[in-house]
Amino acid sequence: MSNNSNTVLGVLAGTAIGAALGILFAPDKGVNTRKKLVDEAVATKESIADTALDIRNTVASTVVANKETLDSKLESLVSDASYKADDVIGQLESKLKELKAKNKKLQKS
Template sequence: MSKTGNIITGIVSGLAIGATLGVLFAPDKGSKTRKKIKKTAKESKDAIVEKTNEITQQLNNAFSSKQNEFSKELDAMVQNMSYKADDVIDAMEKKLAKLKKENEQIKMN
């Protein structure tokens, strides 16, 4: 998780705790206090869910980006290896042709 994500999560958590404590210590009737706690808890839950979704999206974006980079690098490496394989095949064909000539010369002698 990024520093920004940690900071925002801390702020949201702090706000939720502060709001809950404020409601608990406010001079109000029990039923009103319970309603306020319920409302604060729901708002806190919603904020946490929203932040979790945001962080999940950031992670998905980062993963997708890295996956694309890896795919491009792998394609480039495979293409490079293909060129090298062609070079090796060409060199082996030349060597084979040279060996065939030498073998024909040996047979003639």
């Protein structure tokens, strides 16, 4: 996970723990305390779910961006290789022409 994700999760965990301890040490009836704990647990669960969704979306967009960059680089590499192949073919054709000329000259002799 990234540093930001760890920070967000740490803040959420600290908030949940702090709220739970505050409720436990507050002078209130057991029924009310249990209800507050349940409410806080539900709120924390929803907050964590939202954070997880945000992280998933961030990762998905990063993957898409990196894929596009990779596709672009791959296309550039293939294009460069194609031009280099054309250069090599041109040089080979030139060399073949020279060899044919030499061979023709030798056959006349």
